[in-house]
Amino acid sequence: MNRLSPFNVVSLTFGFAFLYLPMLILVIFSFNESKLVTVWAGFSTQWYGTLFQNEAFLDAAWVTLKVAVMSSTLATVLGTMAAYVLVRGGRFMGRTLFSGMIYAPLVMPEVITGLSLLLLFIGIGMDRGVMTIVLAHTTFSMCFVSVVVSSRLSTFDRSLEEAALDLGASQFDAFRLVTLPIIAPAVISGWLLAFTLSLDDLVIASFTTGPAATTLPMKIWSSVRLGVSPEINALSSILIGIVSVGVITASLLSKRHAVRVRREEQAAQRVT
């Protein structure tokens, strides 16, 4: 292990403090006894208790969860399909244009995405609610999924699919039985990414929702305007927890797979 120089220690400390101190304060204050957010009065978990009795929050949480599961699943299916065609489809007219265009929504300001979707939904006369948020979230998180999946596909050994075809599998079977199981870790991390993106989106959801559906970030936003309550801190802490678990799982999933393959290969070399 290399020892860090004092300069590096200082840089690291400042960098990470800047990143994580606000969240840390939020989490600490969610365990505050006092109703005043900025005054520490002792440890308590009471706000988590009251949170779970707050119908409005629970409703919003349920809506958020539904939206996240549906949109991330839909985005994973569509994003994987898009990635597959762009990486595997060979040369077709406008391929470069299409693969460029798939990245565009990644850098598009959310306000514009939200606004354009709102106009679309109004235009086609769709009632705004859970379904419109799901569609909107699918639209933007699909790009993230397809970026993750296509980077995996581009290193995927094409001859595996050819071998499957050669052994009599149809194109679809070759994808289902060979390609998909092998790229599964990338597809799952794509799903988790889409899930967390949907979970914490405020802007696009606000644009595309109707009166019937309020997501958790929207609920938090509107209650914060009336003043920060310790309850909100508790809720936010839970969200931080969920998102962290999602992101960490996604990265571990791909890392553990690589480590396992390497370990087993070493084992095989010892055997022979």
Add this chain to the structure above:
Amino acid sequence: MAQTVFAPWDDPQQKPLIQFVNVTKRFGDFVAIDNLTQDIYEKEFFALLGPSGCGKTTMMRMLAGFEAPTEGSILLSGKDIAGVPPNKRAVNMMFQSYALFPHLSVWDNIAFGLRRSAMGKDEIAARVEEMLTLTRLGKFGRRKPHQISGGQRQRVALARSLAKAPKLLLLDEPLGALDKKLRQDTQFELMDIQETTGTTFVIVTHDQEEAMTVASRVAVMDEGRIIQVATPEKIYEAPNSVYVADFIGDVNILEGTAKANGDESYAVDWGNSVPAIAASQRPFSDGQKAHLAIRPEKIAISAERPADAVNAVQGKVLDIAYLGNLSTYHVELPTGQVIKAQSANTRRVSRRAYTWEDPVWLSWSATAGVLLEA
């Protein structure tokens, strides 16, 4: 010996199983296969031999259906297979890179193709076990491909392609990673399989000894063209060009000019005091440039000049390569040319007759070499 020789290519009645008709394959500007026409017959063991990048794999991939010819057509049993997708062809291929499914066990890899057919569960299990036994992988059925060694992987790939007992089996360097013993065993097993199932094999190999052992015919390729197709003996004994002679086995090439020396006999002036006498059915005009190709084992080495030798030259031993059963002597002639002569080691090394710097005589008969156009 009432056995009839297997030589469908000499029989005009026979219909070829595979026909390449003026096939050209280009990748962009690069010509990988150059106007190639070749028939391959049923039950043949057809070996493709050639330097790296000469288009062997490309030929295989066109047969399997992964590449389409740019020009010309490929016929299977007389029918053009241009539009037939790989999964509809009665052709299986063993990939040079093995292409084993990493997420499936060895057992499931072998069963993959069988499960795509209408075979019953028990039948599949029986067939997979049969294949595992054949390739001596019985103990490894449950392992994943990354848990076995390179040679074992190669055998899994072989077993997987054999499992469906296809009409045509394409093997792209099937035995390269095996040790000599296992390779020979597998070669004989392949020939056995071929005899019992009547499958047609097209095999790519870098190992000419392997091609000689297993093949009914050998095709020597260079830069997308087939230079010569013939039985292993013909290729070895009567190569049609210096390229083929040089590619298959070890050879001495004596460059010179031919001069008629009686009926189907020529004297080749190769810069030595005496011309080399060589028999040739191929006609040469006087003064025509010619290459005389002689295999090292056809050149005898002796201390005295053999009395009845048609061709004999003197030189001194430059180098000796001991190969176990054989020794190759590199003999330098007064002109500076180096000739390789090979002799069987019937005696122990310690009593070897010649050593470095020894003056020796090299001799060969008029029919020992093949006279080739330069």
